[in-house]
Amino acid sequence: MTDVDITSKTMDGMGPHGTKVGLLRVLGPAHVWALGVGIVLVGEYMGWNFAVGKGGAYAALIACWFAGILYTCVAMIDSEVTSTVASAGGQYTQAKHIVGPLMAFNVGLYLVFAYTMLEAANAITAGYLFSVVATMSGHEAALDQRPFIILVIMFLAWLNYRGVLATLTFNLVITAIAFVAILVLFLATSGVVGGGIMEHAALFEGHEMPYGWIGVLAAMHFGLWYYLGIEGTTQAAEEVRSPARALPFGTLAGIMTLLIAATLTWYVCSGALPWEFLGDGVNGSVAPLFDTARLSGSNALIWLLGIGTLFATLASANGCINDASRAWFAMGRDKYLPGWFGAVHPKYRTPYRAIVFLVPIALIFALGAPLDQVITFSILSGLLGYTFMPLNIIMFRKKWPLNSIKRGYEHPFHPLPAITLLTLCAVTFFAVFLGYGTQLVAMIGFYIVVSLWFHFWRYRFVNRGAQFTMPWPKPQGY
C-alpha cells in the first residue's frame, strides 16, 4: 500500500479535515459555462419543438420565455447558494446544509436520476444520428445503433475518469461550435446577411394559437427543454479555482447564452418550417435546426448544423456524466450511500468509483428503455429539484442573513425570484400532469418509498456531525 499525503511540501493539494486526496481545483468560469450550456444546448437542437405541437408556434415562444424566467430564477438562486456552499454535490450539498438530511437524500437522487437519464437519452440520440448519416451516405441495410450508443457512453465515461480539466475543455470546444452554428444559421437564413428564407406571416396565418391558452399551458412541459440542465453548473463547485467568482459568472453567462440561443432557434425554425411538421418531433422534424439548414439549400449550413447537432448531443452526455458522478460521490462521502463511493482517484483526482458505477446504469436505460420515457423521467426529476430551490433560498436567507456569512454573489429582489420560481413550477407540474400524469404519480411514489427506506434504515449510517465542515456561524434561531 502506498500512503499518500498531498498536504506534504513535495505534493500539490489541500488537505484540511484530514483530506489526503481531494478533487482537483483547476476549472475557470469558461468551464462552468461549458458544463451548464453543454448539458442544455441539445434541447435547442431537438426536443423543444414538441412545444409547437402542443400549442402552435406562439405557444412555443411564450413557453420559451416563461421557462426562461423560471431558469433565470434558478440560475440566480443557484449562483448565490453555490458560491457560498462551494462543494461537490451542488443542490444535494445545499439541501444538506440548509434544509436537512431527508431533503438532501431526495435532492441527491433527483440529480443522479435526472442526469443519468439525460445521458442515456443523449446516447440514444447519438446512435440515431449515426444511423441517419449512414443512410444519407448510401448505407443500404439498417445500421446497428447499439455499438455507437455504447461507444458514446464508454468514451465519455473514460474521459471523465481521466480528469476534469480535459473533460470540460472538450465540452467547451464542442459547445462553442454548436452555439456558433446556431448564430451562423440565424445570420444566413434571417436576411441579416444576404437573402432570408423566413416566412413567419405566411406560416402563422390561421394557426396563431391552434389550441388556445390550454395549448400554451401544455407547451410549458417542453418549454423546459430549452434550458433543462443549466443548474448543473453547481456540480463543478469543488473543482473551480475560485468558486465565489467562477460559479456566478459561468452560470449567469450560461443562462444569458441559452436565452439568446432559444429565441434564435424558435425564430429560424418557426419561420421556415410549417407548425404541423415542426411540432411532430417523431414523424416530422426530429432535428428542427438541421431541417432549417436543409431548407436553406446551403451544403455548408447542412454540414455545420449536422456537426452542431452531434456536438450538442455529446456535450450534453459528457456534462451529465460529470454531474451525476459528483452528486453520487458527494452522497457517498457523507455516507448517505455506502462510503465506498466517496473515493477520489489519487492520480486523476476524479470520483472514479462513482463514474464507473453509473456506466452500466446508463447503458441499461440507453439500450433497454424507450426514449420518451427516459426523457420524461429526467424532466420530472429535474422539476422536483427546481421546486426545492425556492424553499432552499428562503431558508438560507432566513438562517444566514446577508450580513452573517460571505457570499460570492447576492441575487437581487429576494424573495421575488423564489416566489416566481415556485409559481412557475406549480404551472409546469400541472402541464406535465396533463400529458404524463401516470409517470408523475409513479415517480412521486418511488421517491416516497426511497424516503421511507432512508428514514428507517439508511440514516443510521450517515456521518451526522462530520458531514458539516463549513466554517459557518450557527444559523439564526438555533
Place this chain on the structure above:
Amino acid sequence: MDLWNWLEYAAWALSVAFGLHMLLDWLKTDSSYSEDVLTSSREGELEAMAEEHKVKS
C-alpha cells in the same frame, strides 16, 4: 461489407478498450492505495483554508 459495417466493429472494439482501461486502472488503484487515503476527501477545503466568512459591518 461497406464502411459502416467496419465502423460498427470499430465502435464495439473501442467501447471494450475504454471499458477495460477503466476497469484495469480501477483495480490497480484500489490495490495500490489504502481505503483510508482514497476516501479521505472532505468538503469545504477552500473555505477552511482561505475564507473566514467575516463580513465587514
